[in-house]
Amino acid sequence: MNSKLLLTLFLIGLSPLFISSSFADWKDGPIQSGNFGDSAFERDFGDVKLLDAYFGTLNSKIEVGSGDNNVPFTIEFANVGTQDITGIEGKLSLPFGFSGSDGPGSTIDANTNTNSLAGTNFHLTFYVNIDENIDIQQYSGTVKVDYSRLRESGVRSSFSTFDFKVTGDSTINVRASETFLTSLKSNNILIDIVNDGTAPMSAVDVTIDNAQTSLSSNTASITNIENVLILESSWDLGNIGAKSYDSFTADVYVPESLKGDTLRIPLSITYYNTHGDKETISKILDFYIRGLIDLTVFNVKVIELSGTQMVIGEIINEGNEDALFGFVTLNANDNSNIKSNTQFIDEIETDAPVPFNIPIEFEGEPEYGEHDVTITVRYKDSVRDEIFLPYETTILVNEISPVEEDSFNSGYVAIPIIIVIGIVVFMIRRRKNKNNQK
Structure with missing residues (x-):
């Protein structure tokens, strides 16, 4: 009986130590939720989980390169807890060479002041400057998210590390081997799709648009592609690296009616960027139609x-x-x-x-x-x-005949002499006749 009483009194004496320790943790700082526990495969309930980090806005990733300023950087999260959270704020930490849009030394903040229901996603968008010396490669960063649970006092913080990539940007230009086409014949045109940017392009497809079907009514009048005959209308070029190009040949027959006009060929270029997103851009090639000299x-x-x-x-x-x-x-x-x-x-x-x-x-x-x-x-x-x-x-x-040379010379010289002599003789006789009549 005495041993049970002593054990009870001992436990009662230790309870204030546990209570003061818990209170001290809450008083000294915010609740640290984090993405992970002691193991990489453990996650505490109520944490905020990072889903993705990329340059761009929500659902719209963009390509960036060194020297770009005020670029949006978006991080997507999921509220995997069982309670709604509110007052969401974020701070971003990136490697040397990246800074906030306000300039070097400024903090990179994002403040949404919105709620996130339990089991839903939310995002934070930061604005970042990229130094001109930054390489096109993958980097690591850290984000801190502060939030509060509804019906709970205090602020919780979640720290997450992530990888992101400076992708470079693809810049597409189009050029043709000829700026003139000839009417009344088939013209073989070598067309280059040029990537002047710093990011590669994948699965590049080129299609010639028909003005009557592919262009809007406002732009249909600027092209006369329907008046020519093109043997092929689409080409698969595959991948085009940075600072590189690929080519295809278009066989175009131009009728006589277009002589002296300008032929406008609209091109639709589809490719996948470094984020894996499908992009489509439009370009127009202009050609002057000259007549045929055969x-x-x-x-x-x-x-x-x-x-x-x-x-x-x-x-x-x-x-x-x-x-x-x-x-x-x-x-x-x-x-x-x-x-x-x-x-x-x-x-x-x-x-x-x-x-x-x-x-x-x-x-x-x-x-x-x-x-x-x-x-x-x-x-x-x-x-x-x-x-x-x-x-x-x-x-x-052939050798010129000497006979022909002599006949030529005597004929052309003698005839004028004979004519002159005849005229002189005629005039002399005429004068004599006039004198005799007197």
């Missing part, structure tokens, strides 16, 4: 004219646009000793063949027989680009 050289041969041998021929333009400032040049090939010679023929119109004739001259002694030559037609198109059309052929140069 020249053919034919009927090339050698004739003799007034004792001089000439290379003659014709040029026909089967396109829909005149060639401007035309020249025809005769050049010798291989062992031919024919001198280079050029003739100006001006415009080469589309409605009739244009003749040319170039006299043959030799370097040194004339060599007769077959000569391999190149006839080059040089001209400019409507945008003043100079174009060369070479035509290789073999001509036959």
